[in-house]
Amino acid sequence: MRLWRRSSPGPVPGPQADAADTAVEEVENQQPSRDSALETPDPAPAVEDDAPPAAPAPDLPEAGERGGWSPTPWRGVPAPEPERAAIAQPAAQTPADMERKGWFGRLRTGMARSSSRLTEGINAIFNRRRLDEEALLELEELLIASDMGVGIASEVTQALRRTRFNQEVAPEEVRAALAEEVARLVEPVMKPLRVELDRKPFVILVVGVNGTGKTTTIAKLARQYRDRGHDVVLAAGDTFRAAGVEQLQIWGERTGCRVVTRPAGSDAAGLAYDALEQARCEGSDILLIDTAGRLHNKANLMGELQKIVRVLKKLDPRAPHCVLLVLDATTGQNAHAQAEIFREMVGVTGIVMTKLDGTARGGVLVSLAEKYGIPIHAIGIGEGADDLRPFEARAYARSLVGLEPE
Numbered sequence: 002m003r004l005w006r007r008s009s010p011g012p013v014p015g016p017q018a019d020a021a022d023t024a025v026e027e028v029e030n031q032q033p034s035r036d037s038a039l040e041t042p043d044p045a046p047a048v049e050d051d052a053p054p055a056a057p058a059p060d061l062p063e064a065g066e067r068g069g070w071s072p073t074p075w076r077g078v079p080a081p082e083p084e085r086a087a088i089a090q091p092a093a094q095t096p097a098d099m100e101r102k103g104w105f106g107r108l109r110t111g112m113a114r115s116s117s118r119l120t121e122g123i124n125a126i127f128n129r130r131r132l133d134e135e136a137l138l139e140l141e142e143l144l145i146a147s148d149m150g151v152g153i154a155s156e157v158t159q160a161l162r163r164t165r166f167n168q169e170v171a172p173e174e175v176r177a178a179l180a181e182e183v184a185r186l187v188e189p190v191m192k193p194l195r196v197e198l199d200r201k202p203f204v205i206l207v208v209g210v211n212g213t214g215k216t217t218t219i220a221k222l223a224r225q226y227r228d229r230g231h232d233v234v235l236a237a238g239d240t241f242r243a244a245g246v247e248q249l250q251i252w253g254e255r256t257g258c259r260v261v262t263r264p265a266g267s268d269a270a271g272l273a274y275d276a277l278e279q280a281r282c283e284g285s286d287i288l289l290i291d292t293a294g295r296l297h298n299k300a301n302l303m304g305e306l307q308k309i310v311r312v313l314k315k316l317d318p319r320a321p322h323c324v325l326l327v328l329d330a331t332t333g334q335n336a337h338a339q340a341e342i343f344r345e346m347v348g349v350t351g352i353v354m355t356k357l358d359g360t361a362r363g364g365v366l367v368s369l370a371e372k373y374g375i376p377i378h379a380i381g382i383g384e385g386a387d388d389l390r391p392f393e394a395r396a397y398a399r400s401l402v403g404l405e406p407e
């Protein structure tokens with residue numbers, strides 16, 4: 002086993018995350034954060050047909066480019082001067098409010114492809130037209146095609162049929178009604194990731210198909226936890242590929258976290274065991290374990306993940322305290338098959354949905370929530386540390402239909 006250590010474990014450069022705006026939350030902070038299929042044995046996640054040609058996921062993020070922590074201009078907006086603010090803006094916004102607005106803006110922009118698909122579809126159906134059977138059928142088809150699921154499609158259309166049949170309905174009304182219904186459906190799965198610091202280290206096992214964003218999500222979480230002063234250890238459990246190990250080492254360096262590694266091809270369960278033992282000896286707060294997403298076949302991958310869980314339990318019967326499934330929104334309905342398999346094989350406790358930016362398939366979160374009810378901890382709308390935030394039902398629902406989050 003090799004322990005990779007950052008040479009000078011000083012504070013991580015970059016914006017300080019505060020409790021209100023990160024995907025992380027400790028148990029002391031009981032307030033919900035205001036502000037995170039196996040398709041077939043092993044192919045890479047399908048990319049939607051209408052997506053812009055995506056760059057192949059590089060094995061190693063290039064510093065300062067794809068993988069770099071993006072600067073966050075909205076964080077730099079100065080707070081209004083107290084006296085002027087008192088006169089000009091009685092309800093002066095705090096930096097946290099402004100920061101939150103900044104996130105909502107980015108969420109809405111990030112989800113523009115999903116929302117324009119819906120908005121254009123709804124406009125086309127309802128522009129100067131009565132709500133007749135044909136319009137309802139078209140709406141139902143549109144909602145199903147937007148990956149939201151049959152359940153919500155029929156509920157929304159039935160509600161409109163009951164209340165507005167044969168009347169003229171403005172497209173905005175339909176969008177608002179849809180946002181309400183989406184929010185109602187996804188609210189039960191809105192559960193921030195709670196780290197219980199009495200379980201030292203709190204062990205988070207990160208699983209998912211290759212390319213969904215596991216390693217990047219670990220890096221984002223590591224960064225956010227570090228910024229809050231926690232001692233974080235990373236375990237490079239994607240021992241299947243040398244690049245997988247290296248990628249996490251680079252992130253460890255950038256985030257100032259120790260990384261436990263073994264050479265490529267080593268037993269990932271052995272590595273996870275070592276990492277937990279070490280994190281424990283060192284009194285670390287959080288252990289994030291990366292895993293491979295693609296082995297020779299599905300049985301291999303699941304066997305390895307189950308073995309990791311078994312060996313962790315030898316050291317701590319309650320570990321892993323969290324099994325985080327990372328799903329890529331661009332894979333659309335494939336995400337369902339992935340949720341099903343990982344849930345059955347390793348017992349997923351929560352989901353992080355990545356890449357909601359730049360996909361027209363952001364509606365898949367709705368059907369996932371409805372079908373599985375697995376907590377959705379956080380969503381990702383980009384590659385920077387600040388692009389991972391707690392999942393907020395209403396903000397998501399309104400962004401999905403192109404409305405300003407409240």
Ligand SMILES: Nc1nc2c(ncn2[C@@H]2O[C@H](COP(=O)(O)OP(=O)(O)O)[C@@H](O)[C@H]2O)c(=O)[nH]1
Nearest residue numbers: 058211212213214215216217355356381382383
């Ligand atoms: N646009 C976007 N890209 C992301 C997001 N999360 C991860 N990625 C990118 O997805 C690619 C694969 O990520 P990686 O973490 O290596 O996936 P892994 O194989 O599951 O570990 C990388 O290029 C990441 O930068 C996100 O929320 N939005």
Ligand SMILES: [Mg+2]
Nearest residue numbers: 215216239245
């Ligand atoms: Mg990886």
